Amino acid sequence: MAREDRGECRHCRHFRNDPAYLEAVLNGFTGLGSAYASTRADDGICLRHDRFVGPSGGCADFAGSAERGGGEPARVRDQPLVAVPGTEELHADRCAVDREERQRERGRAQDR
Amino acid sequence: MSRIEADIPGNLAAPRRTGWRELWLKEDWWAIWLGLGIVVAGYMFFANGSSIKWIAVTPARWSSFAQLGAHFAGNLDRYLVQFVLWLAVFSVALAALGHKAREFVPSFVFLYLVSVAIFAIGQWDQASRYNLEPPLVALVLGLVLSNLVGLPRWLDAGFRVEFYIKVGIVLLGATLPFTLIVWAGPVAIFQASIVSIVTFAVIYWVGLRLGLDRRLAATLGVGGAVCGVSAAIAAAGAVGAKKEDAPIAISLVILWAIVMIFVLPFLALAFHLPAGVGGAWIGTSEFADAAGFAAAQAYGDFAAQGAVAGTADQSVWAFTLMKVVGRDVWIGIWAFVLAIVATTRWERTETGRKPDAAEIWWRFPKFVLGFMVASLIVTAATSAYSLADFNKTVNPALVAPIKDLRTWAFIFCFLSIGLTTRFRELAHAGRKPFAAFTAGVAVNVVLGFILSAVVFAAHWESLTR
Numbered sequence: 001m002a003r004e005d006r007g008e009c010r011h012c013r014h015f016r017n018d019p020a021y022l023e024a025v026l027n028g029f030t031g032l033g034s035a036y037a038s039t040r041a042d043d044g045i046c047l048r049h050d051r052f053v054g055p056s057g058g059c060a061d062f063a064g065s066a067e068r069g070g071g072e073p074a075r076v077r078d079q080p081l082v083a084v085p086g087t088e089e090l091h092a093d094r095c096a097v098d099r100e101e102r103q104r105e106r107g108r109a110q111d112r
Numbered sequence: 113m114s115r116i117e118a119d120i121p122g123n124l125a126a127p128r129r130t131g132w133r134e135l136w137l138k139e140d141w142w143a144i145w146l147g148l149g150i151v152v153a154g155y156m157f158f159a160n161g162s163s164i165k166w167i168a169v170t171p172a173r174w175s176s177f178a179q180l181g182a183h184f185a186g187n188l189d190r191y192l193v194q195f196v197l198w199l200a201v202f203s204v205a206l207a208a209l210g211h212k213a214r215e216f217v218p219s220f221v222f223l224y225l226v227s228v229a230i231f232a233i234g235q236w237d238q239a240s241r242y243n244l245e246p247p248l249v250a251l252v253l254g255l256v257l258s259n260l261v262g263l264p265r266w267l268d269a270g271f272r273v274e275f276y277i278k279v280g281i282v283l284l285g286a287t288l289p290f291t292l293i294v295w296a297g298p299v300a301i302f303q304a305s306i307v308s309i310v311t312f313a314v315i316y317w318v319g320l321r322l323g324l325d326r327r328l329a330a331t332l333g334v335g336g337a338v339c340g341v342s343a344a345i346a347a348a349g350a351v352g353a354k355k356e357d358a359p360i361a362i363s364l365v366i367l368w369a370i371v372m373i374f375v376l377p378f379l380a381l382a383f384h385l386p387a388g389v390g391g392a393w394i395g396t397s398e399f400a401d402a403a404g405f406a407a408a409q410a411y412g413d414f415a416a417q418g419a420v421a422g423t424a425d426q427s428v429w430a431f432t433l434m435k436v437v438g439r440d441v442w443i444g445i446w447a448f449v450l451a452i453v454a455t456t457r458w459e460r461t462e463t464g465r466k467p468d469a470a471e472i473w474w475r476f477p478k479f480v481l482g483f484m485v486a487s488l489i490v491t492a493a494t495s496a497y498s499l500a501d502f503n504k505t506v507n508p509a510l511v512a513p514i515k516d517l518r519t520w521a522f523i524f525c526f527l528s529i530g531l532t533t534r535f536r537e538l539a540h541a542g543r544k545p546f547a548a549f550t551a552g553v554a555v556n557v558v559l560g561f562i563l564s565a566v567v568f569a570a571h572w573e574s575l576t577r
Contacts, residue, residue: 019209019210020210020211026358026359026362027359027362027537027538027539028341028359028362028363028366028533028534028537028538028539029341029345029358029362030268030271030272030273030274030532031273031341031362031366031529031532031533032273032274032340032341032362032365032366032369032399032400032402032403032529033273033274033340033341033342033344033345033362033400034139034272034273034274034275034342035345036137036138036139036209036274036275037138037139037140037274037342037477038134038138038140038141038474038475038476038477038478038479039339039342039343039345039346039443039444039475039476039477040342040345040346040349040475041130041346041349041471041474041475042130042474043345043346043348043349044349045355050354050355050356051352051353051354051355052345052348052349052351052352052353052354052355052357052358053349053352054349054350054451056466056468057352057466
């Protein structure tokens, strides 16, 4: 796939590096670590690719800060990565979202 | 909208590069400001013929509840002032970092009260008979409360493991002569380099042989080789690891770090290792600073009770030199090297990043600088004293109170480890990552023993002021 880097991750609406957010979605992080530590620098999570990335990265799926201003909320899939008792319904939602996304990806691949 | 969508919005405004704003946006720097603030205040009181020992109150040795009650009754005002001081400085720092004071305050009240109880248990004259060392008691009690009893989630606001341990490490610097850091530091760095490289290589190689993705293998490798969770997160960012890779590494680090808190001190005790040697081994083979300090302090307590040769200080000093000075400083270098490898040798990901040598500085665990500066301040300020005068004048009025405040910070930390470790919520690591990480643990523990107790045994045994 041809790529065109249109901007750095730090300006992308898919990028999340707020320390409180990272500690909330990465279970166990605060047990022996901290998202407020210097060692993390400004790294965060790309919600588009589900990867850890630095703020200086970039890719063809960049979605600029203007769009970010619209305030896309953290999606259902941004929940903690492990089931927390009492959140089974939310995890079912997450699975449904993942299924839909996979189907859309397959559809896009067939179109290409 | 689901509850979690509402509760965890993430950053909706475009994040700016932290840069030098990290001076007030990162907890490493706040640990420096608080730690050095206490050290400088302590020195100013000392220079004016006074001391901060009034506020650095700790439970006294006791053999009956009547004695214990009398101590608290007679020192209630000191405990109250100390509590207010801790609450004030931590609240300011955490508010600057973005935490909510209204959640932190009740949480810290709970943490302080339980810490007082743990400290008091450790001062019971029969405590050593039952292995009731404060670090171990704090950890076990915290684990029981969080895993068997259950605490409200909002209480986590005050359980800042990393922040407390960093404040404690900066304070520790004031009790460690800078000349000792200069003398023992190179050996620590050399030993740490060997261990870091070998441990990373073993975990990475075994991980690849088991079919793990190399980004996950690298994240696990750095987590085991350097300083646990922090290093794993740094490596995950450097290599562009998948979102689910970091929780796997976090789970394995926590699991093994907690196991090692109990295994290493008792294993070292079984081998009758001197305090300095045991501390160096723990520093080489533990996986996280906070967990390692719990183990090293517990081993120092064995030395204080006469169960092993050496002093309590030697265990903590050797651990600090090995872990903090020797291993932690590797984080930025690993992240930089892995970023180069990931972007030049591995397939370019869709979210490629440019390696930048400046990362070595930005990822440097800055609290280490505070530790060094604290050591330098006290060493320079007391260099004119003979050893006899130091022990008679400087130690009780300046060093001992700072050490007591450090012990408080460490107990806050050890208790917080237990209170924030909920085993059922940790990610399921899977057999292959577990096997790869465990292979690294096995090699690390054996190699750490050989280097600490055989190759450099004389060096670690002779740590002294």
